[in-house]
Amino acid sequence: MTSLDNNGLxxxxxxxxxxxxxxxxxxxxxxxxxxxxxxxxxxAGNFASGMFDLLGVYPLETRQMRIDPWAGIDALISExxxxxYARIKARSLMAAIDELLAYxxxxxxxxxxxxKLNSTVITPAGTTRLSYxxxxxxxxxxxxxxxxxxxxxxDFHGMKEYSALQIVSVLQKKWPALKAASVTFPGYENVxxxxxxxxxxxxxxxxxxxxxxxxxxxxLGNAKSVGMPAIFGLYKTRHIFKELEMAIGVPLFEIPTMxxxxxxxxxxxxxxxxxxxxxxxxxxxxxxxxxxxxxxxxFLLTFTAATGAQKxxxxxxxxxxxxxxxxxxxxxxxxxxxxxxxLSVVQPDARDQWHQKDFLDPRGHRINTAGVxxxxxxxxxxSSGQIAFPNLFAVGTILxxxxxxxxxxxxxxxIASAYAAVNAFLKNSKKSCF
Amino acid sequence: MLKTQVxxxxxxxxxxxxxxxxxxxxxxxxxxxxxxxxxxxxxANHGLLHSGGRYVFTDSDVAAECRVEAELLKQMAPQCIESxxxxxxxxxxxxxxxxxxxxxxxxxxDIPVKAIEPRxxxxxxxxxxxxxxxxxMVQDATIDPFMLSLQNIxxxxxxxxxLLRHHKVTExxxxxxxxxxxxxxxxxxxxxxIVEADQVVNAAGAWSGEIAALAGAHIKIAYSKGTLLVTxxxxxxxxINRLRKPDDGDILVPGGTVSILGTTSVRIDSLDQIFxxxxxxxxxxxxGAAMIPELESMRYIRAYAGVRPLIRSGTGNGDRDxxxxxxxxxxxxxxxxxFTTISGGKLTTYRYMAEKTxxxxxxxxxxxxxxxxxxxxxxxxxxxxxxxxxxxPRRWMKKHAPGDLLxxxxxxxxxxxxxxxxxxxxxxxxxxDLTSVALRTRVGKGACQGAFxxxxxxxxxxxxxxxxxxxxxxxxxxxxxxxxxxxxPVLWDGQxxxxxxxxxxxxxxxxxxxxxxxQSDIP
Numbered sequence: 001m002t003s004l005d006n007n008g009l010x011x012x013x014x015x016x017x018x019x020x021x022x023x024x025x026x027x028x029x030x031x032x033x034x035x036x037x038x039x040x041x042x043x044a045g046n047f048a049s050g051m052f053d054l055l056g057v058y059p060l061e062t063r064q065m066r067i068d069p070w071a072g073i074d075a076l077i078s079e080x081x082x083x084x085y086a087r088i089k090a091r092s093l094m095a096a097i098d099e100l101l102a103y104x105x106x107x108x109x110x111x112x113x114x115x116k117l118n119s120t121v122i123t124p125a126g127t128t129r130l131s132y133x134x135x136x137x138x139x140x141x142x143x144x145x146x147x148x149x150x151x152x153x154x155d156f157h158g159m160k161e162y163s164a165l166q167i168v169s170v171l172q173k174k175w176p177a178l179k180a181a182s183v184t185f186p187g188y189e190n191v192x193x194x195x196x197x198x199x200x201x202x203x204x205x206x207x208x209x210x211x212x213x214x215x216x217x218x219x220l221g222n223a224k225s226v227g228m229p230a231i232f233g234l235y236k237t238r239h240i241f242k243e244l245e246m247a248i249g250v251p252l253f254e255i256p257t258m259x260x261x262x263x264x265x266x267x268x269x270x271x272x273x274x275x276x277x278x279x280x281x282x283x284x285x286x287x288x289x290x291x292x293x294x295x296x297x298x299f300l301l302t303f304t305a306a307t308g309a310q311k312x313x314x315x316x317x318x319x320x321x322x323x324x325x326x327x328x329x330x331x332x333x334x335x336x337x338x339x340x341x342x343l344s345v346v347q348p349d350a351r352d353q354w355h356q357k358d359f360l361d362p363r364g365h366r367i368n369t370a371g372v373x374x375x376x377x378x379x380x381x382x383s384s385g386q387i388a389f390p391n392l393f394a395v396g397t398i399l400x401x402x403x404x405x406x407x408x409x410x411x412x413x414x415i416a417s418a419y420a421a422v423n424a425f426l427k428n429s430k431k432s433c434f
Numbered sequence: 435m436l437k438t439q440v441x442x443x444x445x446x447x448x449x450x451x452x453x454x455x456x457x458x459x460x461x462x463x464x465x466x467x468x469x470x471x472x473x474x475x476x477x478a479n480h481g482l483l484h485s486g487g488r489y490v491f492t493d494s495d496v497a498a499e500c501r502v503e504a505e506l507l508k509q510m511a512p513q514c515i516e517s518x519x520x521x522x523x524x525x526x527x528x529x530x531x532x533x534x535x536x537x538x539x540x541x542x543x544d545i546p547v548k549a550i551e552p553r554x555x556x557x558x559x560x561x562x563x564x565x566x567x568x569x570x571m572v573q574d575a576t577i578d579p580f581m582l583s584l585q586n587i588x589x590x591x592x593x594x595x596x597l598l599r600h601h602k603v604t605e606x607x608x609x610x611x612x613x614x615x616x617x618x619x620x621x622x623x624x625x626x627x628i629v630e631a632d633q634v635v636n637a638a639g640a641w642s643g644e645i646a647a648l649a650g651a652h653i654k655i656a657y658s659k660g661t662l663l664v665t666x667x668x669x670x671x672x673x674i675n676r677l678r679k680p681d682d683g684d685i686l687v688p689g690g691t692v693s694i695l696g697t698t699s700v701r702i703d704s705l706d707q708i709f710x711x712x713x714x715x716x717x718x719x720x721x722g723a724a725m726i727p728e729l730e731s732m733r734y735i736r737a738y739a740g741v742r743p744l745i746r747s748g749t750g751n752g753d754r755d756x757x758x759x760x761x762x763x764x765x766x767x768x769x770x771x772x773f774t775t776i777s778g779g780k781l782t783t784y785r786y787m788a789e790k791t792x793x794x795x796x797x798x799x800x801x802x803x804x805x806x807x808x809x810x811x812x813x814x815x816x817x818x819x820x821x822x823x824x825x826x827p828r829r830w831m832k833k834h835a836p837g838d839l840l841x842x843x844x845x846x847x848x849x850x851x852x853x854x855x856x857x858x859x860x861x862x863x864x865x866x867d868l869t870s871v872a873l874r875t876r877v878g879k880g881a882c883q884g885a886f887x888x889x890x891x892x893x894x895x896x897x898x899x900x901x902x903x904x905x906x907x908x909x910x911x912x913x914x915x916x917x918x919x920x921x922x923p924v925l926w927d928g929q930x931x932x933x934x935x936x937x938x939x940x941x942x943x944x945x946x947x948x949x950x951x952x953q954s955d956i957p
Binding site for chain 2 (some may be wrong): 030047049063065122124125126128129158160162163168170172173182192193198244256258259282323324325327330331333350351352354355357358359360361362365368370404405406408410
């Protein structure tokens with residue numbers, strides 16, 4: 001456990017950032033019994049699809065969809081040796097994912113991988129996307145999309161950014177046996193606007209699930225499976241899914257939604273409630289506002305808590321603060337800066353080059369490959385190429401030379417880099433580098 | 435084959451204003467527009483109803499014309515206008531003599547002006563720089579150009595005018611110095627149509643040179659691009675003008691809940707270049723900050739650019755000095771008897787330009803009925819009133835049916851407002867898509883620039899049967915591409931964060947950047 005002395009909190013490792021990379025880092029640190037403190041402003045869960053992408057598209061220019069992400073990664077790192085994936089062996093990446101999925105399974109969240117290949121998942125727009133490890137609650141959707149058998153998609157009155165009819169219309173040509181139905185969510189008869197998160201909470205109560213099954217069953221027709229927006233609970237998903245599927249009588253699946261995304265919240269909630277029991281000290285909804293190196297080479301962090309400013313003294317830091325939305329990076333009219341340590345950020349020469357003229361330019365926007373450069377141990381480099389601090393690691397989307405949005409490699413990048421950084425921390429602390 | 439008395443080319447302020455003027459005189463018209471209403475300069479300006487003060491030094495005729503028309507429009511179309519008043523301010527380093535001469539020049543054009551102390555100006559508008567050295571109050575106002583044009587074409591429609599959106603003129607057929615008919619192509623479906631017309635009016639704005647050339651006439655035209663920036667919130671309650679020789683970044687115009695900062699004047703060679711650039715945005719911000727320092731740190735929602743068509747009569751120095759007066763050409767010297775071009779001018783004088791053009795056209799048609807737009811107010815029409823920032827929230831807060839959900843939370847655009855606009859588009863014989871709904875509402879105009887509401891409107895249009903197959907996906911792509919042109923120059927700090935979220939959702943998650951054909955390869 002992190003301890004509290006007169007001067008504040010102390011820890012061996014502090015992970016700053018509670019998005020995918022920070023959470024993964026905390027899980028790997030917990031499994032390795034490292035005295036760790038995790039701190040950050042939550043909110044990332046809202047925006048996370050809950051799926052773990054490894055690599056979906058490469059090369060970008062030809063928009064090549066990669067069913068086999070491993071072959072894609074091989075091609076990527078041979079042509080882009082600066083991509084963070086080039087810093088980690090495929091073997092280690094597989095081990096990292098296995099370790100993470102095992103942890104989540106133990107905490108109550110099930111994920112599925114289709115062999116060693118990507119699965120194809122329906123989006124709420126009716127487009128399809130590739131992802132590697134997907135929530136077990138989505139796997140029947142991937143199967144149904146492959147088989148194209150009769151299938152019913154359901155939405156709920158009062159949902160604003162989810163239309164079953166839209167998905168069915170867009171997929172019509174490829175999947176004529178897909179049908180749509182719109183129903184009132186049980187208990188929401190007098191509510192005009194409904195939200196995914198509140199429906200997910202309602203389904204935590206078993207009676208709601210029973211009523212929902214009763215509503216949907218008469219609409220089945222010849223449907224061999226049923227898809228719904230992702231609302232199968234936040235905490236007891238495994239159970240809710242099983243009960244609902246049994247009551248409806250055909251395979252069931254979730255379709256990911258626009259934010260707030262229940263599968264993302266579910267993931268974050270699960271990890272959040274599980275980590276303290278594994279010995280990790282957590283501070284959610286707290287932002288680290290300042291960082292300085294002390295004379296003994298450690299770091300002193302300041303964060304604002306309800307009780308006022310607090311200090312953390314830590315031997316090492318994993319920086320998982322994300323990009324602009326996560327506030328790990330900051331851009332003014334002229335430059336992009338790293339927010340906490342003012343680390344060197346590789347970036348295009350001028351703002352005019354940050355973005356392409358076409359929003360959907362297949363090459364992606366150059367600003368998205370700006371970020372922090374690292375050594376083999378994921379330690380940020382300064383402008384002369386030297387390690388900025390021996391005990392500072394950077395992971396996740398803040399890293400340079402990757403475009404996670406276009407390559408669909410965000411989760412893989414976060415998991416891989418967190419895994420590598422935690423292991424590098426262990427290696428270096430055994431050598432008593434710090 | 436369609437037949438009409440007058441074919442009007444261009445659905446901007448002039449074309450729609452002319453359609454209404456002619457319709458009220460009982461003349462039947464077809465308005466053909468290659469894009470949508472106000473898709474050229476009429477939709478890419480400050481929305482300023484000039485007191486005339488801005489032109490007292492350079493063109494006293496235009497200044498006086500503005501004064502007269504602004505006063506009249508305040509009576510005839512009050513629903514489109516906010517009488518904000520305006521300030522002309524000079525800051526340290528500006529030409530003091532120029533500033534001191536201002537009231538004298540205003541008086542010469544009968545433009546009311548009042549000198550006030552710089553201290554007093556800062557009390558009225560606390561955002562003004564402390565370095566103000568002179569200030570004058572004038573009767574500037576703001577006008578919603580979209581509401582104006584939509585209401586003009588709406589009333590014209592009620593009097594029998596047909597609007598053909600997304601139609602481009604490809605050729606004219608002539609016989610004996612007369613244009614007999616025009617060939618049109620539907621830009622969406624690719625279908626061709628012929629329109630027979632007695633008279634043809636070229637009100638195509640920046641494109642009027644191209645249209646004239648199709649008719650075999652020649653117009654010497656130059657293009658001057660102006661870039662403007664929209665701020666995240668309204669900074670001043672009045673129009674603020676820099677009191678110096680016209681230059682970049684010298685005017686800030688409030689528009690409902692935002693302010694609009696402009697503008698640049700950049701000569702362009704081609705009409706493919708009408709988009710704002712990073713360099714222009716920076717230039718406008720830096721210059722504007724001299725008057726209003728917080729413009730330097732302000733969050734900007736988007737930028738946009740319009741093209742001033744400058745028809746050159748030969749002399750004149752720079753584009754800034756080129757006349758902002760309008761030009762009405764009868765093309766007799768080009769050997770054409772029924773072709774008219776109306777170009778240049780100001781949004782403020784659009785009605786007067788339409789009147790003068792209608793007079794000429796009616797004379798040629800032998801129609802003697804007088805102009806009614808001087809005396810008959812422009813009726814406010816419900817489906818054309820959703821463009822004003824702040825109107826949708828006021829109506830929704832006051833009263834809304836249960837189940838009338840807000841599709842856009844930034845600007846509080848409700849489902850019923852969207853349905854109202856869609857129904858009106860269909861009444862006009864056109865089809866509704868996301869972009870045309872967005873033009874007629876505040877959808878996509880708030881801070882999120884459509885990241886959420888664009889998707890919601892699309893889902894709603896599928897649910898109500900307006901969209902089928904994957905058309906909605908193409909519409910979304912088109913919508914985001916269009917929004918992007920305006921976003922790209924202002925992407926730093928807050929708006930960059932917002933845009934990162936937009937890209938994460940629509941590319942990262944939904945994969946809109948990947949062609950559907952690629953997606954269909956998936957087993």
